[in-house]
Amino acid sequence: MRAAIAAALMLATASGAGAFAAEAPTGGHPILQVQLGPQIQTPVSGRLLVFAQPLAVAKAAAKDGKVTRVEPDLFGAEKGNISAREVATVQPGAVIDIDLDGIAAPQAFSQLPPGDYAVQAVLDQNHSYNYNSRGPGDLVSPVVELKLPLAAGVKLTLETVEPVTDPWNLPASVSETRRALRVALRPHAHEIAFVSPALSAFWGRPITLKGWVVTPPGYEAGKDRYPTVYYTTGFGGTANSLVGVGASVFDGMAKGRTPPMIWVLLDESSATGTHEFADGVNNGPWGAALTQELIPDLEKHWRMDAKASGRFLNGHSSGGWATLWLQTRYPKVFGGTWSTSPDSSDFHDFSGVDLYAPGANLYFKPDGSTWPIARDKGKVLASSRDATLMEEALGEYGGQMRSFDWVFSPRGPDGRPMPMFDRATGAVDPVVAAYWRDHYDIAERLKRDWPALKPDLDGKVHLIVGTADTFYLDGAAHRLEAVMKGLGAKTDFRYLEGRTHFDLYVVGDDDRALLDQIAWEMYAVARPGAKPPTSVPPVGRGPGGSN
Numbered sequence: 001m002r003a004a005i006a007a008a009l010m011l012a013t014a015s016g017a018g019a020f021a022a023e024a025p026t027g028g029h030p031i032l033q034v035q036l037g038p039q040i041q042t043p044v045s046g047r048l049l050v051f052a053q054p055l056a057v058a059k060a061a062a063k064d065g066k067v068t069r070v071e072p073d074l075f076g077a078e079k080g081n082i083s084a085r086e087v088a089t090v091q092p093g094a095v096i097d098i099d100l101d102g103i104a105a106p107q108a109f110s111q112l113p114p115g116d117y118a119v120q121a122v123l124d125q126n127h128s129y130n131y132n133s134r135g136p137g138d139l140v141s142p143v144v145e146l147k148l149p150l151a152a153g154v155k156l157t158l159e160t161v162e163p164v165t166d167p168w169n170l171p172a173s174v175s176e177t178r179r180a181l182r183v184a185l186r187p188h189a190h191e192i193a194f195v196s197p198a199l200s201a202f203w204g205r206p207i208t209l210k211g212w213v214v215t216p217p218g219y220e221a222g223k224d225r226y227p228t229v230y231y232t233t234g235f236g237g238t239a240n241s242l243v244g245v246g247a248s249v250f251d252g253m254a255k256g257r258t259p260p261m262i263w264v265l266l267d268e269s270s271a272t273g274t275h276e277f278a279d280g281v282n283n284g285p286w287g288a289a290l291t292q293e294l295i296p297d298l299e300k301h302w303r304m305d306a307k308a309s310g311r312f313l314n315g316h317s318s319g320g321w322a323t324l325w326l327q328t329r330y331p332k333v334f335g336g337t338w339s340t341s342p343d344s345s346d347f348h349d350f351s352g353v354d355l356y357a358p359g360a361n362l363y364f365k366p367d368g369s370t371w372p373i374a375r376d377k378g379k380v381l382a383s384s385r386d387a388t389l390m391e392e393a394l395g396e397y398g399g400q401m402r403s404f405d406w407v408f409s410p411r412g413p414d415g416r417p418m419p420m421f422d423r424a425t426g427a428v429d430p431v432v433a434a435y436w437r438d439h440y441d442i443a444e445r446l447k448r449d450w451p452a453l454k455p456d457l458d459g460k461v462h463l464i465v466g467t468a469d470t471f472y473l474d475g476a477a478h479r480l481e482a483v484m485k486g487l488g489a490k491t492d493f494r495y496l497e498g499r500t501h502f503d504l505y506v507v508g509d510d511d512r513a514l515l516d517q518i519a520w521e522m523y524a525v526a527r528p529g530a531k532p533p534t535s536v537p538p539v540g541r542g543p544g545g546s547n
Contacts, residue, residue, distance in 0.1 A: 030150035046125035053080035058118035075374035105389035131398035167243035202284035216260035227526035234317030259523035273403020313337035331456035346443035346479035363426025459490035466499025
């Protein structure tokens with residue numbers, strides 16, 4: 001399968017400018033034509049993607065049954081289908097032929113059940129679809145209704161250019177309440193654009209750490225110093241999406257729901273996915289750049305406590321792993337991490353798979369059944385195999401699995417990270433898995449280095465996850481907790497009953513209840529004796545919650 005993909009890619013990139021000749025439709029392969037519309041006046045290139053979803057499913061999910069967007073959902077029950085090809089520079093008006101069976105996932109288009117489908121084409125010019133979907137500069141066709149098997153001569157036209165988005169000017173479709181929150185935040189949000197000497201030296205070009213400093217109400221008029229929270233995004237997050245986080249935390253402080261602190265909102269996205277502030281051979285020294293360069297610079301310019309007991313970490317999902325890693329890697333710098341639903345912290349349970357087991361396979365269990373990778377209230381939504389193959393179709397960079405390779409893997413002979421598993425078969429490479437264990441398995445690091453880490457780390461790890469986590473991340477949390485208890489460490493692990501990856505912070509109608517509690521727990525470390533108002537109920541405390 002790997003050879004077939006490589007051959008398809010070579011065919012897709014062999015053509016030059018102008019119209020593309022159709023590959024011979026051998027074996028009944030469906031060929032779709034995609035034309036650059038008259039609005040496209042300059043040469044373009046990128047990865048051409050065609051998405052298809054059963055029409056009835058698409059209409060059921062759309063407002064008023066009108067389908068305006070067909071979007072692949074790698075982890076959803078109705079994930080749809082993807083076909084792709086790389087496109088070299090083409091001129092305005094060009095027609096591109098795409099073999100819908102050439103690079104396709106989770107199956108070839110000719111294998112889809114006959115019927116009516118909603119179909120849409122996107123030219124991903126920045127090769128960033130794998131990370132955060134379509135974005136500025138991407139070319140998009142209207143959604144068309146087509147019957148499969150595909151008739152000859154069908155053509156879609158790329159008519160729309162995705163605009164640049166402004167996080168401060170939300171569209172009218174967004175509620176007035178949300179827009180008002182951003183208006184209130186704006187005078188208190190200060191952009192971070194710090195060029196890192198260490199990262200720039202690693203890459204041989206300027207590399208910038210991005211994000212926002214959010215100051216509490218009254219900061220500008222006072223002289224007080226404040227505890228500081230370092231928050232980072234999960235997979236798919238960007239500096240723009242952090243503005244929404246900033247609006248929420250500032251509103252909480254303004255209303256007295258959360259204590260007055262400085263929040264540093266950090267963008268951990270990169271061209272390879274998320275770097276997760278790990279120091280590595282592929283992405284560079286991101287952890288060192290944060291702790292040794294950016295934080296000292298921020299503390300020169302802002303009235304921060306500037307000591308471990310006033311520096312805290314918070315993040316969710318990949319951001320949860322990043323903050324857990326930073327706390328255990330740099331225990332003297334931070335006074336505690338509150339990591340929620342972190343990616344696997346013990347690679348004996350990588351969304352269920354034991355990466356160290358003999359013959360480990362990310363796609364298939366020993367009995368031959370497929371490993372699930374996403375669930376919802378007990379129902380399996382997607383398999384690891386289907387999700388990975390769809391990620392591969394979307395492109396080589398920016399996807400979740402490729403991102404893990406860029407963060408955790410050794411560099412291969414070709415200068416790229418070695419894949420942890422074979423994308424065709426799912427087989428885990430034991431050499432790469434051993435490298436992951438020795439360098440980035442947090443549980444393994446704690447077992448190996450606990451005597452040295454204990455004085456600066458004990459009692460600083462707080463981990464919160466749902467018992468029904470969408471990506472099965474509660475399994476690794478239990479393993480990490482068992483390791484830490486075996487070491488005699490002070491632990492705070494909370495398992496919120498029935499909560500998934502996406503509703504962990506919710507209580508009733510309040511979608512930020514857990515964040516309020518976390519903020520007060522941090523503040524009580526920096527300002528002993530501080531207590532939250534009665535309007536902030538404890539979330540997830542109780543038997544088995546902590547010790």
